[in-house]
Amino acid sequence: MAYPSDRKYSTDHEWVRVSGNVATVGISHHAQDALGEIVHVELPAVGKTFKKGDSAAEVESVKAVSDVYAPVGGTVTEVNGALDGSEGTVNSDPHEAGWLFKLALTNAAEVEALLDSVAYGEHAGNDF
Amino acid sequence: MPRRTPFHEYHRDAGARLIDFGGWEMPVQYQGILAEHTACREAIGCFDVSHMGEVRFRGPQAQAAVNHLVTNDVSKIALDQAMYTAMCNERGGIVDDLIVYKIGEEDLLICVNAANREKDYAWMKANNPFGAEITNESDQWAQLAIQGRHAIELGEGLLGRSLADVKNYWFTRGSFAGVEGCIVARTGYTGEDGFEVFLPAGAADIIWTAIHERGARFGLADIGLGARDTLRLEMKYCLYGNDISDDTTPLEAGLAWVTKLDKGDFIGREPLLAQKAAGVPRRLVGLEVQDRIARQHSAVLYEGQVVGEVTSGTRSPTLQKNVAIAYVPAGLSKVGTRFEVDIRGKSASAEVVKTPFYTRNY
Numbered sequence: 057m058a059y060p061s062d063r064k065y066s067t068d069h070e071w072v073r074v075s076g077n078v079a080t081v082g083i084s085h086h087a088q089d090a091l092g093e094i095v096h097v098e099l100p101a102v103g104k105t106f107k108k109g110d111s112a113a114e115v116e117s118v119k120a121v122s123d124v125y126a127p128v129g130g131t132v133t134e135v136n137g138a139l140d141g142s143e144g145t146v147n148s149d150p151h152e153a154g155w156l157f158k159l160a161l162t163n164a165a166e167v168e169a170l171l172d173s174v175a176y177g178e179h180a181g182n183d184f
Numbered sequence: 185m186p187r188r189t190p191f192h193e194y195h196r197d198a199g200a201r202l203i204d205f206g207g208w209e210m211p212v213q214y215q216g217i218l219a220e221h222t223a224c225r226e227a228i229g230c231f232d233v234s235h236m237g238e239v240r241f242r243g244p245q246a247q248a249a250v251n252h253l254v255t256n257d258v259s260k261i262a263l264d265q266a267m268y269t270a271m272c273n274e275r276g277g278i279v280d281d282l283i284v285y286k287i288g289e290e291d292l293l294i295c296v297n298a299a300n301r302e303k304d305y306a307w308m309k310a311n312n313p314f315g316a317e318i319t320n321e322s323d324q325w326a327q328l329a330i331q332g333r334h335a336i337e338l339g340e341g342l343l344g345r346s347l348a349d350v351k352n353y354w355f356t357r358g359s360f361a362g363v364e365g366c367i368v369a370r371t372g373y374t375g376e377d378g379f380e381v382f383l384p385a386g387a388a389d390i391i392w393t394a395i396h397e398r399g400a401r402f403g404l405a406d407i408g409l410g411a412r413d414t415l416r417l418e419m420k421y422c423l424y425g426n427d428i429s430d431d432t433t434p435l436e437a438g439l440a441w442v443t444k445l446d447k448g449d450f451i452g453r454e455p456l457l458a459q460k461a462a463g464v465p466r467r468l469v470g471l472e473v474q475d476r477i478a479r480q481h482s483a484v485l486y487e488g489q490v491v492g493e494v495t496s497g498t499r500s501p502t503l504q505k506n507v508a509i510a511y512v513p514a515g516l517s518k519v520g521t522r523f524e525v526d527i528r529g530k531s532a533s534a535e536v537v538k539t540p541f542y543t544r545n546y
Contacts, residue, residue, distance in 0.1 A: 092410070093218045095499040096477055096506075114528070116477050118217045118498055119410055121528070 058177055059084065060151055064167055065176035066127035071151065074167055079128055082155040083115060083146065086180035092117040094146045099135040099157055106130065106159070108166055113156050115146060128166040130159025189234035190326045190388030198406060206299030208235040211408040221414050221501040223405035224374055225544075228332035230395060231407045237301035237322035238382065239308060241292040249316035250284060250292050253308060255434055255456075257447040261286045266353045266369055269442050270434040271304070272452025276459060277430040278437065280304050281422060283371060285355060293321075293367070293382075297424045311451060326385045330395065331378035331415075333546055334402035339379050341398050343368060347379060361394035363387040373412065375419040375542055414498050418542035420470050420509055426480055427468060427495040427509050435464045436511065466492065467517040470539035471508040473497070473525055476532040478508040483526040484534070486516055494525060500541060507541050508534065 059065065063073035069087035073080045088094065098114040106112045106126035113124040135157045139145055146154035161167070171179060186209035195202065200211035211232065214220060223229055241250050250258050256269035265286055271279045280300040285293040296304045305320045312318060330339060339347045342361040347368065350356050355369035360381055367382040383391050396404065407415075413423065422428045422437055434443045435456060445457055459465075471478065477499050484492035497508035512523065521536045 092213065093216050095218075095501075098476065116499070118414055118501070119212075121477070121479065 059173040059180075061173040064127075064170035064172060065179075066125070066170055067179060068125050068127070069180065070124060070127040072127050072167060072170060074161070074164070077161050077164070078133060079130060079159045079161055079167065080155050081112070081124070081127060081157055081159060083124060083150055084176070084180060085150050087122070088115075088147045088150045088154070091115060091122055092119060094143045097139050097143050097146065097156065099139075100132045102132050102135060104132045105162070106132075107162075115156075124156060126159065127170060128159065129162035131162070132157055133160050134158040187235070189232055190385050191232045191234060191328075191392055194392055195232065195406075200406070200408060203409070205235070205409055208298055210235060211406070213408040213410045214406045217408070217410035217414060218501050220405055220407045220411035223403065224332050224376060224407055224411065224415055225502055226332075227403035227405070228330065228334045228338060228399060229374070229405050229407040229411070230399065231329040231331065231412055232327075233329050233380070234326040234385070234388075235298035236327055237296040237298065237304065237320070238325045239294045239296060239305055240319045240321050241294065242290060242317040242319070243315070244290055245314035246290050246292050246316045249312055249314040249318075250294070251447065252314065252450055253311060254282065254284065255439070255443040255450060255452065256284075257444040258284050258286070258292065259447070263288065264355055264357070266355055266371060267442075268353070270428075270437075270439050271307070272434065272450075272456070273307075273430060274451055274455070276433045276452040276455035278424070278428045278432055278434060279307055279430065281424055281428060281439070283369075285367065285369065287357070287367075295327075299425060324385055325382050326388045326391075327380060327382050328391065328395065329372055329374075329378065329380045330399075331372045331374040331376045332402075333377060333544075335376070335378035338395070338399055338402055338404070339368065339381075342394055350379075361391050363390055366391075373421055374415040375421075375540060376415075376544055377546070413496075414501055417496055417498050417507060417509065418500050418502055418540065420539040420541065422468075423496060432511075433459055433464075435459055436466050436468060438468045464514050466511045467514050468495070468509060469512055469517050469536045470541055471510050471523070471525070471534040472537045472541075473506040473508055473532050473534040475506075476527045476530065477506045478510075478525045478527055478532065478534065482508070484510050484512055485524040485526060485531075486512075490526075491516065492523075502542050505541075512536070
């Protein structure tokens, strides 16, 4: 299976899918697999503004906690409240229902600097 | 080159995720930590614990030599009885926590933590004024822990006699799955009923196969180090290197029950007596943490001041609560005391609760 080509990826294993001026952010299949079963997700407050590379959220498995960095700068417009109590969705469907938060982009050009699905697949290992 | 147990190929073939643990390549998970945790709580789990070490004390002075090294009183155990204890340094800090098995009047086997194998053996050899014969048998033994409500029934089928009659912290020796020279002990690190079997390393294949063939009907699952940690944490069992270390005393760690200050001299007795007389300054408590998962080294605050530190923490899969173990000042160790825990810069409220966090219902 290959990574979806409708979005971009950071080397830190976040994905970004842009629609208009809003970017939806999640973690990649590779990231959720490396973390193991996710039991807690700490999401940012709506309205909060991040620069590219800021720690914007946390995902925790039984064993470890991992920062989710804003892959692009922006202001949080929405978070995925459906994950509350269903954190395992990040494992089972990381690229769709397991999305984490949405950002109103500060600078759309930042998206272009991210990896495409082919380059990310090479970075993370394509097989899953 | 990492060290591997005799069961390594079974882990690899099962698709286990392998990690380095104290120089050992060990399975951290097979199907997943949560599923394995649940399998052990609800059915039966099989843990490869062959990385743990075994040191044998023999000779007329074996018992005196062990009693000089450990905090509990091994003169109190009978033949075929086991005893949990700490072993302290001259400052009263914990070198390791151990289980002593009385094999014979002049023959004691000690099970030590994997990461401490060499340290413990060197410490024992260097502190042997009684001249007991001390042998590191770690490479001769493999060890499996079988834990869960069906473990005893499984074990009895392979033992060919009653295991239910072997009381908690007693053991029986002999043939297991047709392999002579095994030790089957009613011990464990999960809070479930069960046993641990010491077997000759060369018989690993026979015993692994027998346990898995017979275990299938009970829903036996292989369990990695990840669930081993969450299972023991729900019981507030200490993990060496997290909750106890060379710099913590058994009195601080809630191990006073295995510290017999009146048994006669042993290494660490003087500083432990002094600490008891002066008042134990801190205690290891169980915390329930709201909203977030505290982890090792998270600071514990009381009225805005850092007063302690989390030594282990996780999301309890059984209780669906965030639990932690932490050192706090003795005066603040009562059940119901409230703290704040600093979790990566954010504050979470926590409360001292009764432990173990989990109690089995059978």
